[in-house]
Amino acid sequence: NAGVMQNPRHLVRRRGQEARLRCSPMKGHSHVYWYRQLPEEGLKFMVYLQKENIIDESGMPKERFSAEFPKEGPSILRIQQVVRGDSAAYFCASSPLSGEETQYFGPGTRLLVL
């Protein structure tokens, strides 16, 4: 029973490039959450998605960041025109159908912007 999977585990980008982070939820889970963890800080909520729907994007920066969770395939967090301040660990978590609050985290993608 595979857990939450994320790839790549490490990503290096130069300023101005695009970063695409992928998250495959646990089998049977239809809710995906993205969190960002800056170095030596806590986790901050970014966005909550269900299949083909964004439920809550209150934590997403207004520009350059977008997320999707298509009917088929992984959830994708996309960061356009990356800046050094985007360097962080990005974790996704998944939970089963509505009513089950427990969120299980993936291993994270560590983004480094040069």
Place this chain on the structure above:
Amino acid sequence: GENVEQHPSTLSVQEGDSAVIKCTYSDSASNYFPWYKQELGKRPQLIIDIRSNVGEKKDQRIAVTLNKTAKHFSLHITETQPEDSAVYFCAASMDGNKLVFGAGTILRVKS
């Protein structure tokens, strides 16, 4: 929106002693309170959680207590071991939505 405060930011205990970490939350509508353990470079791992209809929950050496009136909840680790050393995060959420995390507590267990 919800705000979660966590104390202390660092905690050092001797092996075998108990450790207590406390969190307060601001939104009385929050009804789910998990605790996560994160080792360096690893993912947050759920260690225990509690829902608002329960006042206390225990799992071996780990226990969580919840005081809804005061809006605070605590993590208790008894008989600490070196492998308990990690960063611990509390969180709060409402109805399975986003988790709002505390700032974390670095726990060091000295042997």
